[in-house]
Amino acid sequence: MFTGIIEEIGRIKTSDKRLEILAPEIAGDTKLGDSVAVNGVCLTVAAKEKDKLFFDVMELTLQDTMLGSLQDGAAVNLERALRSDGRFGGHFVSGHVDEAGLVQKVNANILQIKISNKTLIAVKGSVTVNGVSLTVQSVEENLFTVSLVPHTLQTTTLGSLRTGDSVNIEYDLLLRYLQNLIMTEQPKADLKRFLY
Template sequence: MFTGIVEELGSIAAIEEQADAIRLTVRGPLVVSDAAHGDSIAVNGCCLTVTDHDAETFTVDVMKESLDKTSLGALAVGDPVNLERAMRADGRFGGHIVQGHVDGTGVVRSRTPSDHWEVVEVAFPADLGRYLVPKGSITVDGTSLTVVDVGPDSFTVSLIPTTLDATTLGTKQPGAPVNLEVDVLAKYVEKMMQR
């Protein structure tokens, strides 16, 4: 489990194409500082398993299912990525419950800067709209954010300077794909209400 509080802005060091998967090597000295084989690290909000590491990088395998459901397949060597280690049981819970199980990809539609923050509009797949509410939680590329407003096919978030500086969301331009994970509690409530 994760919290959506990005620990480090890493970068893609290498990509190895495989028949129906890719192997990513990610530069992230902070998140790899205590990594062990089998640990979970969220890369742009996608929970991945460490298969190898050194003092600066870690390697993960990304299967076809993850490539189909996330924007990880669009990454190139040198691209920045948001990184977060799995939450420790004795750690602070700074964001919201994030599983690292991406529900779909959205697209940055627009950016509206102001003096102290920036409003970013993100288009979402139609099947995710029912889980989005103003002041609710959403994970965008692994970053826990509060929804400002929800339209028929997009939502907005306001990004403070820290988020703009410390995550990929500071540089994502209109047209860029982003991984979305809706609040898992909303999905459980929906399931219970169907019974």
């Protein structure tokens, strides 16, 4: 489980089915088997070497996320899994990316992103873009807009996004479960009890 609060911007050293990332700030106390969100994708540390972390990436993950398009030297957002005694600053983020969205517009601190499923986006709700917890400003058709505060622009890779870039999208976990509950064939009485 993650929060969408980025700890470090890492650098891709080699990109393939084994991802090598330069991460001097978090590598020190990261252990083999730990979970790290890389641009919002939960990956397991397979090896470690001083200030580098290595991850084995499945073919399906490369196809379903934007990780497959990363080139050597690319910057990525990194967050270690939430500790039980840590401060919870963003929202519940599983690291299971729902889809790769497409940046439609970048205007100073505003990002507009095209997605395939607007039913899981709510105005003033949470969404994760490349691992960063953000608040949805508006939704229209299959587009949603988020605003980026100066701190987010400085401490994540979102400030370098351009029109046409692919981004990892994870919808709000709670909204996803609620939609799943509503779409199951539960008796209406049970649903009313849950909602009211």
